[in-house]
Amino acid sequence: MSREVTSLRAWKRPPILLKDPRWRWTILLGSAIYLVLAISSVDVDWSRVYEGLERGWRFIQGFLTPDFSSRWRDIQIGLIESLTMTLTSTVAGVLISVPIGIGAARNLAPTPVYMICRGIITVSRSFQEIIIAILLVAMFGFGPFAGFLTLTFASIGFLSKLLAEEIEDCDSAQIEAIRATGAGWWQVVNYAVQPQVMPRLIGLSLYRLDINFRESSVIGIVGAGGVGATLNTAIDRYEYDSAGAILIIIIAIVLVVEYSSSYIRRWVQ
């Protein structure tokens, strides 16, 4: 097979993202400078890190040989708080976010209602669970009740936003068809919207259940109940075998929740 040389043309791959070479170089140089600055601003006490390696090794050992028994009472209390918080806050979150989600759907709600509901969603989504927990603990005192409120609040933003998007994505022909039968607003929601979003709502709720459990294991650090407080104490006391046990339990529960929720989701739809 002879190679036909028609012309000596050079070829270079055209740039993928930024067509203008000046922009490309500016951004490249900018990120390089940023990286240097950022890395140099991290002053590390290497002797401390070196010292920590031994502790890190002890933690890995603790993780591999977890001690469930010596702190079992604390772990048990923390777990019960976490699990009860998770379920109750998810249920409460779903109950509250259904009306807010409907209100935040442009195709169903009048403008003023839409604005209010979107406002609620934005506020709920802007703040970290931990920050909400700090405030609520200050108001309601330590314990799982503040945690319940925190998780409910966070769930509302998450669920309402996704639910509203789901409703807005609904097939408008179905809504029109039901409306054309002379149905009222409630009937439209019941007959045209609900069947379309119900499987998704269940899926989202299960997903949020999963998230809420993970969060419930953290907010205890600021006093809002749950296994996080136990974990915090264990780490503070350098009881790495107990900490390892707690982490293993958390991972196991997350796995169970994730696995069973995907099972339920498949079963629902």
Next chain:
Amino acid sequence: MMPVTPTQTWQFRSPKQHLLRWVGWFWLIALTVFCWNLMTENTIWAFVADAPRQASDIGGRMLPPRWGYLNQLWKPLWDTLNIATLGTLIGVIIAIPVAFLAAGNTTPSRHFVRPLALLIIVTSRSINSLIWALLLVAIIGPGLLAGIIAIGLRSVGFIAKLLYEAIEEIDESQVEAIRATGASNVQVIDYAIIPQILPAFCGISVFRWDINIRESTILGLVGAGGLGLQLQSSLSTLAWNQVTVIFLVILATVIVSEWVSARVRQAVL
């Protein structure tokens, strides 16, 4: 039970499903009530009733914000950004090989390597970055490094999970076509797989960076540097008017990072 004749079988399924559904709802409600009672066993309702007064008290202390405090926040804000960005970078670097090892179509061994990679992903995902930070502060001492590694470790699971799902969804015919030219495995990854997953990869990384900005604002609560450190000290001195300023800075940062990430994702996809 009523006798079921063949012609009636279909009709009888519906009430049975109905029953199943009601039983499901009943158990959900019963479980929720049970959890609620268990959770609020130790709740001191006097505190809860007192909450509005507490809220107005805190509100009163929070306002007006102490704007002068803002000048002390620039350095922590810079630290927070660095924690998020460098942490995301570490996460990305570790997540890429993990994702390729976890994806069913690129893993070298389905029975040995893949479960291991999935285990890494699950472990990283189940443990909140605040808990990672708690551990790392205990191990290598307080400071930015602990925060960066915490964010990195948490990001690995998130990025690797979404990335390996993207890898599993690629168009296999393109891979086959490149393989048919006599390309080696590395070249197949380079020419057939990377072009297909690159947009998803950029989107996922930027999305995680956005989440990491939120998370890194609070890592300081456990000593991992950034804005959270200021929050911790302001909270412990009950300087609520400084807390307001910190909250506003966090809010602004989150909004800006969300805007940036939305823009970048738009540009990439």
Next chain:
Amino acid sequence: MVGAADFYYQPWQHIVLELKALSKIYKTGDRALTDISFSVPAGQVVGLIGPSGAGKSTLIRCVNRLVEPTSGSIQLGPTELTRLNGRALRQARRRIGMIFQEYALVERLTVMENVLSGRLGYVTAWRSFLRRYPQADIDQAFGLLDRVGLGEHCNKRADELSGGQRQRVGIARALEQNPELLLADEPTASLDPKTSRQIMRLIQSVCREMNLPAIINIHDVVLAQNFADRIIGLQAGQVVFDGPPSALTHDVLTRIYGAEDWDQVQQNAETQDDDVLSEAQALEQS
């Protein structure tokens, strides 16, 4: 007819591909191919026809070992392909160009990168990663793009092209390998009738120019008759016909496709006598 029959009877220089007793049994126990033997001389365009599920796709993929044959031998020039592994297999694959049904271009790469990917078996991974191909490869790629009429599109992304254009890129990619054999898996299945003929004519003419043998797996009997030098009919994994297109009689086609399907195809062809109807569609409908 484009004079295919005349071409068929020319004396052949040498045998390029020889299949002997090739069989494929899938893990599920399905016999996809049974005892396939034939040889393809240089420059011959073979049309592989048969109903869907006859094993056409499997046969083509066995030749470059994208599918592992269970037994039998595949001889490409002096090389026995069935025993190759790793590097040697890749070096054998680069001698076989392949054209795919849904084009199988890497859609997010440029046209040029897609064509140059035909050289992947020749260049080092590092060179291909940096897209620094030898100038000779680049010249050849430009030449091929001009040949298939896409010289202007080299820096477009593959997904910006129409179906016919994409398949032309697919052809250029296969030819960029400087193959000794061309395989085509339903190259026209996702194209409209007119573009299908253009693509088939292009494949036919490059094969003539380069004295390149080709095995084209094709649903469309009329296209196969028009553009192939030789037809091999596959039915349930076995060769049931091997001969010139002119020997494809009604009886033979009935044997390949089964009575009902073939009558269906014919009826449709008669109702649309001018434009060639895609038999693929007709078969799927029946």
